Amino acid sequence: MSKFQPDAHFDEQLLKAMRRIADEGVAHAARGFSDMVGETLSMIRPHALLVPVSQLPHIFGSPEDEAVGIYLRTEGTLACQIMLVVPLNKALELVDMVMGLPAGTTRVLDRLERSALAEVGNLTASFFINRVAELTGHEARPTPPAVIVDMLGAIVDIVVATTGGFGEHLLLIRAGFTCGQRTVNADFWVVPDPATLNIFHWNESSLPL
């Protein structure tokens, strides 16, 4: 496989491939999310973004906003970082939904509540990556998820620190979810590793979509 050249391959062909993957994969992720919370979730149309690394913390809100990040990586030929980011107050609501509790019950995120959120991230990411693996014929193994409760900027650092050395831009898929009248406000990010971007770049025309 040829070595990925930073920033050089972020062309329209790659973005087109990423949009197709986003549409298919995130639809599946929403299904996984729905199964977990026991209610039907709709996805807000996903899109592929090319983001300057330096601006990343400001694109999703204030870097000091309190948020919950549910993070995992996939290993294999489809290597990427996946992060589900939820504002802290919405994460508390999400725990109520997942655990079948009346709204407003959960006030803090202890071990049990974090475990529930980890499972939401695990299922959502697995549905996404399984669909992408089917489409591309490549393999991906998700790591166990980790749950981080902190400032949004510190959560973004996790993604940036892993990929920031490759170039001045990151290509990511972003999507949101809604549940009936309630907006879950979950942001779903997928940041492919550079070598994985190469797969998408060269195989876009062969994706069976």
Added chain:
Amino acid sequence: MSQILSVGLGEAVVCKDPRAVLVAYGLGSCLGVAMYDPVNRLAGLLHAVLPTSGNGYQDNPYKYVDSGIQALVQAMEAAGAQRRYLIVKLVGGANMLLSSALSHTFEIGTRNVQAAYSILEAMGLKVAGVEVGGNVGRTVKLFVESGKLVVRRIGGVEQTL
């Protein structure tokens, strides 16, 4: 009235305007390196992402702790600071994840701190204060007028370093 100057990822700001406050928001594994020359009243703040620039992509020195510190000292001196007066403080360098399957990624915080000590020692600069490590995010504010450094954690807890 103070003027906030935000220092983004892979950026550094040098300033002598006494009304200015240099701020790096939400540092996780990233490292904030604050420098202050109290004689010439000049402040600089670096927001570095990765420890060393040895991977071949050196288009932006401020992205890395080692090259960023060197570039910041040069920029401070070019603006009128003197190296012998510089007060250096470090903030950030947290390891945000505790998951064993992922922790290798997040030793980056620790490595960022180590890289800072290493290059500062090589440059003959001592560290006057630190608020680093752990697994918490931090915002750092450097007041140009006084050199005061304030660190804020999630929940609004602030301390002066």
